Amino acid sequence: MPRRLYPVVLLCVATISPLSAQQGRRIAGLVVAASDSAPLAGVVVGAVGTPTATLTDQAGRFELRAPAGAARITIRGIGIAPDTVLLPAGQDTIRIYARALAIALAPVDVVAQMSARARFDSVAQTSTITLSRHDITRAPGLLEPDVVRAVQLLPGTVARSDYSIGYNVRGGESDQNLVRLDGVTILNPSHLAGLFSTFDVDAIDHADFLTGGFPAEYSGRLSSVLDVTLRSGDHQHVHGSGAVSLLSSKALLEGPVGRASFLLSARRTYADQAVKAFTSETFPYSFTDFLGKIDVPYGARGDVAVTGYWGRDVLFLNVIPASTGQNPIDLGFDWGNRLLGIRWQQPVGAALLEQRVSATGFSSGLDLTPNLVSYRNPATLWSASSTLSFSGPGHEDVKVGVNVERYDLRYSITNPTIPNQLGARGNLPPAFFDTRYRPTVFAAFVDDQWRPTASVLVRAGVRAEHVTRADVTDVGPRAAFKVFLSPNQAITGSVGRYYQVVHSLADQNLPITIYEFWVAADGSIPVAHSDHVVAGYERWFGRGVELTVEGYRKTFVDLIRPNSDLALRDTGDVFLPVDGNAWGVDLLLRRHLGAVRGWIAYSFVRAVRRSAGEEYPPAHDRRHTLNIVIQAPGPLKSELGIRLGFGSPLPYTALLGSWDHGQYSPGYGSFTDDAQNEPAGGALNGARYPTYSRLDVGLRWHGRKWGLHWEPYLNVVNVLDRHNVFAYFFDTDKTPPTRTAFYQLPILVTFGVDFSW
């Protein structure tokens, strides 16, 4: 049963009354898809014999007042078969499996529409966008669909380069984005030097992207949350899918095991194997990843889900070939993520208790062999949380939770031969650089949403965190409101203070970052914080067109940047403090349904940073960003995807010229003749690159052959072959000096095929 037939709900929201107005017993339940147990949001749930109904939330949960005694609970929604289930008198919880309608709807995946409309109707939460798997796969892009590439096209987001999945949200740095897979943080979600994300799109159910004013349950980053939810495996049939693109080949298998379901996915690049098979050369790079999810529902609303991920990028280069008298010197570089998360969901009376434990890690290693230099960067985050969700009198949605996170971030550089070379001082440890960050964050939060009047939603919360090592306790209040001007339009707002314990070491002025080098708060590294103020207007036109306009202002306090002026023997001056602010406006016009769908996202942002007495725009201070994404019927019976992007100039630091950086000989008391020609930088980020624009076009076909469903696709990136500048490199050794512009992606044609059975 295809997922794209899952329900759409656009029904009679105005008839839904506040829960607090109802009488009788309280029922709590969960609506999931019968095919794979995925929670279904926006399903209308009612009780026969009462005029009331409610909507399931994003986790598929609902609460309802029903008459005493046995009750008949109904569900309805677009794409699901209306159904009625009996709830015995003594039972107050229920799990309802919704069957998809066996009708030939247009091939639309409406998860995002459901979430967006349900959120509009029932949640006071600004700055949230949901992308479905359909949205991700139909957005044209490089080589193969990518969730983070799709996120880069949303309002509030600046992508500095075609070559990196790093993104900046509402004036924040790229390390201020929390990326989670089934609720588990991924520290460095990228492959291929940041060119692709770690997520296999076929395994994704949807992704929620929060760009500001997040509620109290979220923490850890200042600027955004990308919450990627894997779909559960099919609970009814074993089936699978595969894909071959110019980047990788992958396979996915899913199916039931008793009441449980499983989903397993594996992906690997194959360029190295292809080159090895057909030539005498070697291709030095590959990545592999595995993704899996096991979902075990039990009882009415009980559920245990286990999510696992393992990925590895490997680069191997022969730096110096073997020759007479010279041993070869090789470089081995590998990095990757792995995670294991367990979510246990258990009803407790009318409430729902959710417990999570997880371990997530990133590690990288670089070896110059034999025995020259060995670099290791293991980073691990253990996390455990407990959240109780319930409805109180007059309160529609209350969440109370506690959470503990333990970071262990380590960097070490070793050279096994050094102790021998030191002779008498050979008692030095083999690791001549070894540093570690190990804070623990104890947190508690409460988040309460209520409806003081029929047209007003208010949400308030607070999150308190204690960070060991830094020995600070921070309190972050959160508040949001939504005032309905009519059933289809509302004004919204939110404020909040957010804290971030980890920082990236990456120089934000470098045009590309392979991955983030994380450090964490301690006695000399502060916990950064940011205050958000967001005000907006939301409107729905008809069933499927959504308009959101939001203005915001953010502050950034206690960010850090590497201090080139550090004293190696001191530990307190490795970083310089950075403060700043940003303000801007985001606009999203999105059509969820119909043959022609997509969105127009426009963002204006103005960001400023201050550090060491200098005020400057950060490298991601792109003032205007426009992305138009269209999905429509295309030629040759294809699905057409178009992306048109425009970005105003990004800042960079221009070089004024060059100078001879002298070398002084203290032995001879004079400068030598060996001065190094060196560039002289101008004002920090005082110049701007040219404007950016890019048009991508993708075509995707559907067909059946040999018992398989086939989806070949063709993507053309940068159709107009615009020369978008990636970075300038100045060569001041030449007369006159030259400036080399390195361009971003040229026109590229990529293709692949997805298949399933």
Next chain:
Amino acid sequence: MVRLLATLLLSVAAGCKLTEVVNAPPGDPVIVVQSVLNAAALQQTVLVARSAAGDTTVGISGANVQLTDLDPRGCATPVEQLAEVAPGKYQSPSFCPLGSGDRLTLRVVMPDGHVVTGATRIPGIRSIVVRAGATTAQLPPAALAMDRTRDSLFVTVDLDRARALQIEAVRTTAGEDPTLSFATDTAFASIAGNLVDPAGDGRTIFRAGAYYRLTAAAMDTNYFDFVRSFTNPLTGRGFINHLGGALGVFGSVAPLTYELRVTAPQTDPREGVYHLTGRVAGAPVDVTWDVYGDPLLAASFRAFVDGQWLGVPVRTSANGNFGGTNFLGTMFNTTNTDKANPAFFLAGTRPPRGTPFPLLVRPATASGPMDTLTAVQVSGPP
């Protein structure tokens, strides 16, 4: 469809443009001032320049360069205008004696009125221990000896008002040999005798048969930052500048200098001591060459030279090459200037040990043999 695909692929093949090189837009000239005051000397120098197109800088003439000793301790002229001795090069031949803790300021007024300022505090060394093999030196400096195959150099200092320690080892003659120079903000440094020159061809820094000028210098913050930082061409940032109105440095050092004699086991029968006698340009020559082969460069050698050369005492090192039975040598200038340039070439055919042989001597600046010395290998490994 196939045609569409082929067209697109051809377009890609024809249209891909990943880089473009243009002349860089001219920026404003950058004023560069560089001066490191030497606490062990009276002559102080300030270099003033302006960036120009390409990798050149042009000295700025006509600047008013003023050094002020804020802690003169009896110095008669604590404020001095430096004289321009070459375009952009300003010197004081005899500035105030400088001691640890003295504060000095620099003020440069350009011909166009632009002002550059800087300040430094003189660093010092309270105590120092330098160990090389079995030899140890403290204050005052003394001679050290190191077997480069076996020994390491250890330097331990107690710095006074200093930010860092600079270690420099320069061969006292033959400037083509690599120079070791590094700065560290620790009070201890160790250098392996077989340290490989990372910027070279895999050969070691120290060569047997050569004297090195080993300098340990206390560095002030300005000079240390000048040494350790540079501008990243990708970000335009990185150089730590403490000057006002210009790029560069106004810093200070307090150096101590030692002579380091580097040896290695002599295992080749051609190695050992040679005795050279005779007259060159009418002046007597009576020197020994203690020859050490270079295991990483076939047939070449270096030699300690001691004795009388052209009638004056010498303690230096020479280069040479065996080249089969040949004995080819190069004597460098023995005065303090231009030591890197060869002064004399020596050539002869090496007979068995103990047998004298003629050695033709020719000045590097003239052609044809001029004089003949008598050489004999008097010792060496079997």
